[in-house]
Amino acid sequence: xxxxxxxxxVGGTATTAIAWQLGLQQYDRARIDGGxxxxxxxxxxxxxxxxxxxxxxxxxxxxLAQRGEVMLEGLYILAEVCRALHIDALRVSGGGIPDGVLQxxx
Numbered sequence: 567x568x569x570x571x572x573x574x575x576v577g578g579t580a581t582t583a584i585a586w587q588l589g590l591q592q593y594d595r596a597r598i599d600g601g602x603x604x605x606x607x608x609x610x611x612x613x614x615x616x617x618x619x620x621x622x623x624x625x626x627x628x629x630l631a632q633r634g635e636v637m638l639e640g641l642y643i644l645a646e647v648c649r650a651l652h653i654d655a656l657r658v659s660g661g662g663i664p665d666g667v668l669q670x671x672x
Contacts, residue, residue, distance in 0.1 A: 573648075573651070573653045573655075573656055573657070574656065574657050574658075574659050575603060575644070575656030575657070575658045575659070576658070576659050576660075576661070578633055578640065579633075579636075579637065579640030579641060579643070579644055580603065580644065580656060580658050581593070581598050581658060581660050582629055582630070582633050582637060582640075583603055583607070583608065583611055583637075583641065583644070583658075584598050584601040584602075584603050584658040585597070585598055585629050586611065586627055586629050586630070587601070587603065587607055587611070588601065590629065591627070591628045591629070592628060592629070593629065593660075595660035595661075598658055598660045599658070599659060599660050599661070600657060600658070600659075601657070601658045602655055602656070602657060602658075603655065603656045603657075603658055604654060604655045604656075605645060605648045605649070605653070605654060605655070608641055608644055608645045608648065609645060611641055612638065612641045612642065612645065614626075615637060615638045615641070616638065620634060620635050621634075623635070623637060623638060644656075
Protein backbone atom coordinates (compact mmCIF):
# COMPACT_ATOMS: atom_id res chain seq x y z
CA UNK A 567 0.00 0.00 0.00
CA UNK A 568 1.27 3.47 -0.86
CA UNK A 569 2.08 5.73 2.06
CA UNK A 570 0.57 9.18 2.32
CA UNK A 571 2.75 12.03 3.49
CA UNK A 572 -0.29 14.01 4.62
CA UNK A 573 -4.07 13.73 4.73
CA UNK A 574 -6.88 15.98 5.92
CA UNK A 575 -8.37 15.48 9.37
CA VAL A 576 -11.87 16.76 10.04
CA GLY A 577 -14.33 16.40 12.88
CA GLY A 578 -14.32 16.87 16.61
CA THR A 579 -11.37 14.67 17.52
CA ALA A 580 -9.01 16.17 14.94
CA THR A 581 -10.02 19.78 15.62
CA THR A 582 -9.90 19.35 19.40
CA ALA A 583 -6.52 17.60 19.19
CA ILE A 584 -4.91 20.39 17.18
CA ALA A 585 -6.49 23.08 19.37
CA TRP A 586 -5.22 21.32 22.51
CA GLN A 587 -1.78 20.94 20.93
CA LEU A 588 -1.74 24.68 20.19
CA GLY A 589 -2.67 25.43 23.81
CA LEU A 590 -5.96 27.07 22.89
CA GLN A 591 -8.52 27.54 25.64
CA GLN A 592 -11.43 27.68 23.19
CA TYR A 593 -12.19 26.62 19.65
CA ASP A 594 -10.76 29.09 17.14
CA ARG A 595 -11.26 27.92 13.57
CA ALA A 596 -8.87 30.53 12.18
CA ARG A 597 -6.04 29.07 14.28
CA ILE A 598 -7.06 25.44 13.77
CA ASP A 599 -7.51 25.40 9.99
CA GLY A 600 -4.41 24.08 8.29
CA GLY A 601 -2.74 22.99 11.53
CA UNK A 602 -0.49 19.95 11.24
CA UNK A 603 -1.18 17.01 13.54
CA UNK A 604 1.33 14.17 13.27
CA UNK A 605 0.85 10.59 14.38
CA UNK A 606 3.49 11.30 17.05
CA UNK A 607 1.40 14.25 18.29
CA UNK A 608 -1.65 12.00 18.53
CA UNK A 609 0.34 9.40 20.47
CA UNK A 610 1.56 12.06 22.93
CA UNK A 611 -2.02 13.14 23.57
CA UNK A 612 -3.08 9.52 24.09
CA UNK A 613 -0.28 9.09 26.64
CA UNK A 614 -1.44 12.22 28.49
CA UNK A 615 -5.09 11.15 28.61
CA UNK A 616 -4.76 7.39 29.25
CA UNK A 617 -3.95 7.60 32.96
CA UNK A 618 -6.82 10.04 33.63
CA UNK A 619 -10.39 9.18 34.60
CA UNK A 620 -13.18 10.48 32.36
CA UNK A 621 -13.84 13.30 34.83
CA UNK A 622 -10.14 14.23 34.88
CA UNK A 623 -10.05 14.23 31.08
CA UNK A 624 -12.99 16.62 30.97
CA UNK A 625 -11.22 18.90 33.46
CA UNK A 626 -7.81 18.77 31.71
CA UNK A 627 -8.65 21.67 29.40
CA UNK A 628 -11.65 23.88 28.62
CA UNK A 629 -11.53 22.29 25.16
CA LEU A 630 -12.05 18.87 26.70
CA ALA A 631 -14.97 19.89 28.90
CA GLN A 632 -17.41 18.67 26.25
CA ARG A 633 -15.22 16.05 24.53
CA GLY A 634 -13.29 14.53 27.43
CA GLU A 635 -15.64 11.58 27.67
CA VAL A 636 -14.91 10.49 24.09
CA MET A 637 -11.59 12.15 23.27
CA LEU A 638 -9.33 9.25 24.20
CA GLU A 639 -11.36 6.80 22.14
CA GLY A 640 -11.39 9.25 19.22
CA LEU A 641 -7.60 9.56 19.41
CA TYR A 642 -7.26 5.77 19.45
CA ILE A 643 -9.32 5.58 16.26
CA LEU A 644 -7.44 8.46 14.62
CA ALA A 645 -4.07 6.86 15.43
CA GLU A 646 -5.15 3.45 14.11
CA VAL A 647 -6.47 4.95 10.87
CA CYS A 648 -3.15 6.77 10.40
CA ARG A 649 -1.20 3.56 11.03
CA ALA A 650 -3.41 1.42 8.79
CA LEU A 651 -3.18 3.90 5.90
CA HIS A 652 0.48 4.80 6.55
CA ILE A 653 -0.42 8.45 7.11
CA ASP A 654 2.36 10.45 8.75
CA ALA A 655 0.38 13.62 9.41
CA LEU A 656 -3.03 15.21 9.15
CA ARG A 657 -3.69 18.75 7.97
CA VAL A 658 -6.68 19.74 10.10
CA SER A 659 -9.75 21.46 8.68
CA GLY A 660 -12.36 22.95 10.97
CA GLY A 661 -14.90 23.05 8.19
CA GLY A 662 -15.87 19.42 7.89
CA ILE A 663 -15.63 16.91 5.09
CA PRO A 664 -16.51 19.24 2.16
CA ASP A 665 -13.92 21.79 3.26
CA GLY A 666 -11.41 19.00 3.82
CA VAL A 667 -11.91 17.69 0.30
CA LEU A 668 -11.45 21.19 -1.12
CA GLN A 669 -8.32 21.70 0.96
CA UNK A 670 -6.75 18.56 -0.51
CA UNK A 671 -7.40 19.88 -4.01
CA UNK A 672 -5.62 23.18 -3.39
